[in-house]
Amino acid sequence: MYYYITQFLIATFAAMGFAIYFNCPKKAIFISCIYGGISWIIYKFTLLQTNNFFIAGCFSTFVLGFIGEFAARRMKKPATVFILPALTPMVPGAGMYYTMYYLINDNTKLAQQSAIETFLIASSLAVGIVASTSIINAYKIFIDDIKKGS
Structure with a gap:
């Protein structure tokens, strides 16, 4: 349980850093940070259950896309304001680093x-x-289409 709380907090603060860096509206920063933490927890939990990076990434960003679109309609802001900062904790920066590291070390x-x-x-x-x-x-x-047809 403490593992998921710690992971949630770290992902939330990571999303906050990117939300501030991307100059998100002040009202949207908190929500996008919470979404970042939620999507990271969904990713970690799904990865634990399936042991498949692709499925975990797809599912967590699929949920993130839905809740980001919902927040965009609710707060009348673009969906990217909520999705982009929340997506950054899941970007595989460490994977890119280690790929280059192994190439440089000829492994x-x-x-x-x-x-x-x-x-x-x-x-x-x-x-x-x-x-x-x-x-x-x-x-x-x-x-x-339904509204136009009525």
Whole structure:
């Protein structure tokens, strides 16, 4: 339990740093930071259950995309204000570092393994965000068509 609380706090503060760096509106900083912590906990929990980086990344960013879009509508701000800072704790910066480190030290087997893992995590983040945004946009079009038809 303490592990998840610690992970949540670290991810929340990491998201806060990026929210401030990206000049997010003051009212949106707190929410995007909480979303960063939530998405990181979802990522860690899903990774623990599935032992699959791609599934964990897709699922956590899919949820992040949905709650980011919800907050965007609720607070009348762009969704990127909430999604971008919250996404940064999941970006595989350490994986990129270790890939380069192994390449420099001429350990191609570990470099290849690290590069594949990093690519899977990065691509899963993109897939999750695109999927959630696409579903929400399709839902908006569907609702608009229903309203026009009535």
